[in-house]
Amino acid sequence: MNGNNTVGRKNNTVYIIAGQTCTGKSTVAYYLAKRINGEIVNCDSVQIYKYMDIGSAKPDKKQMEQVPHHLYDFVDPRDNFTVAQYQKLALDTIDDILDRGKTPILVGGTGLYLNSVLYKMDFAAKPVDMERRKELEAIGEQQGSQYLHQLLSAVDPDAAARIHPNNMRKIVRAIEAYELGDSIDPMNKLQPNDKYEFRFFALTMDREWLYTRINRRAIKLMRSGLIDEVKRLKAMGLTADDQSMKSIGYKETLKYLDGEIDLKEAVYEIMRNTRRFAKRQMTWLKRYDDVNWVEIRKGEAVSQVLDQILAGVPEAAAQK
Template sequence: MKEKKKLIVIVGPTAVGKTETSITVAKCFNGEIISGDSMQVYKGMDIGTAKIRPDEMNGIPHHLLDIKEPEEPFSVADFQSVVREKIDEITARGAIPIIVGGTGLYVASVLYDYKFAAEPPDTAYRQALEKRALEGRTAELYEELAAVDPETARNIHPHNVKRLIRALEIYHLTGMKKSDKPKADAEPLYDTALIGLTMDRSKLYERINKRVDIMMNTGLLKEAKHFYDKGLRGVQSVQAIGYKELYEYFDGNLSLEEAVNLLKKNTRRYAKRQLTWFRNKMDVTWFDMTNEREHLNRINEIVQFIAGKLQIKSNT
C-alpha cells in the first residue's frame, strides 16, 4: 500500500490566531504554508482578507496568495486541484505542507475524496431559473430547493436569488446536494494532523471588533474604494466580508459607521458559522487559545500533538 503524504492542517474561526501559530509550527517541522482561505488568492485584496504581510512570514514560504486577479472566479474545484499539486511539490522538496485557513469546504475538498462535476454549466437551465425569479416566482425556487436539499434551503434566505439558483444548478448538474459534505469520520487522503484553534466566544468577538478597527485604520476603506472605482461588481472577490459592506457605503445605502458596524456583525456571524462547520464536518483536535498567557504552552502542546500524530521530530 502506498504511503500517504504527511500534511498538517490548522483551522479555526477568523481572528483566533492561526497565522501566528502556523509560523511557529512551520519553523518546528520544516513546513511550508498553503493558504486555506478562498479570498486570499486575489491580488490587491490584502487588508480585507487579513493576508499575511511579507515581513510577518519569518522566512517561511507561503503559497496560494495573490494568484488571481479580482475579476477572475476561483472555485472549490480550482482550489482542490492547485493545493493538491502544491502538497506534492512541497513534499518532494522534503518539507511538510501546512494548510492554514478558515474556509471549511475548500480545506475539506483537499483532505477528502471530493469529486466535482466536469459538466459545463447548463446556461439554458440557469436562464430559466433567472427568468422565474424576475417574474416574482422566487418562492417557487425556494420550495423546489427545500424539496431536494432541505439542509441547504434552511441556510439560505428565501429571497437570496443568487444562492438559490446556484444550489438548484448544482443539484441539476450533478445530482448532489450543495450540503453534501464529508462526515466527520471520513478517511483523509493524507496522513493528516488536523488542528483547530478555538477561543471563548466573547474574547473572540472582542478580537474581531478590534481587528476591523485596525483594518479601517490601516486603509481598508481605500482598498475597497479602489475596486469600487474600477467598476468591480458582481464577481466573487467583492462578495467577501469587508468589501460588500463598504460597497453599501459607497452606494449611499449606509453611513460609514453603519457599514463598519455591519462588517463587524457579519464577521462575528461568519466566525460562528466556521466553528459550527468544523465541529460538525471534520475530525478536528481542538486547542483553546483564550488565555494569552498560556499561548506558548498551547503551541507547545500543538507541536507535541503533531509530532506524535505524524511520527515526525520537531526542530525544537
C-alpha cells in the same frame, strides 16, 4: 497530481490549522512552519484575490517572505474562482511540498475549500446547461433569491439548509447540481482522502474575548485603509455583484461608498457579520469527528500553542 510519488516519501503528513476568524490562525501556522520545516497553503476564499489585502487580513508580508506561502494573492477579483479550481491547485501544491521533503500546513476557515482536500470530492461534473442557468438567474432577478431558495428547499432540503437564502449564485448552482444528479453530498457521506495523513487542529478561544478581537479588527481595518482599498476595487469596475465583493468587510464598505449606510453603520455591520460568520464556522467545525481543539488563552505565548499542537508528535523535533 503527483500521486505516484507518495510511495517514496518519508513524510506524508499534512497539518491543518483551522478555526474561527480572529483566532490567530496565520500567526500560529507561521511559527509552526518555522518549527517543523513547513510551508503554508492558503485555505481562505478571500485571501486568494489580488488587490484585496486589508479586508482579507492576509498574513504579514514579512512572514510571507520568511516562510513559503502558497495560493495567496493570485486570482483577479473580477474573476469567479470555483472550489474545483481550488481543489486541484491545493492538492498539486501539497504534493509538491511533500516531494521536496517539507511539511504542508493548510491554513484558513473556508469550509468547502477544506472539504475539497479532506475528502474525495469529484468535481468532474456533467456539462452545465447554460440556457437553464440563464433561466434560473432570470427567475432570481424577477422573483428574488428567496423564491429560488424555496425552489431549492423543495428538491434538495439539505443543500438549502447549508446555503443562505440571499446567496443567489450558490442557490442557482445547487439547483443545477440537483437537476444534473450531481448534488454535493453532506460530510457524513463523503469518503475521506486517505492519500495523506492529516493532523487537523482547530483554534478556539473564549467567546467574549473572540468578539472583542472581532470588534477591534473591524476598527483596525478602517484605520488601515480599507475604504481606499475598496475605492480602488470600484475603480477597477468591481461591484456588489462580483463574488469577491460579497466578502465581509468589502460588501459593507461598498454600501458605505455607495451612500446606502454611513461609516458608523458600516463598521457596526462588519462587526455583526463577522460575529455571525464566526458562529457558522464553529458549527461547521463541530461536524468533523477528527478535529483536535486547541484553546487559545489570554497571555499565552505562541510557543505554548505549538506545544499543544505538537504534543505526541515524535518527529516534530527532528523536523526543526
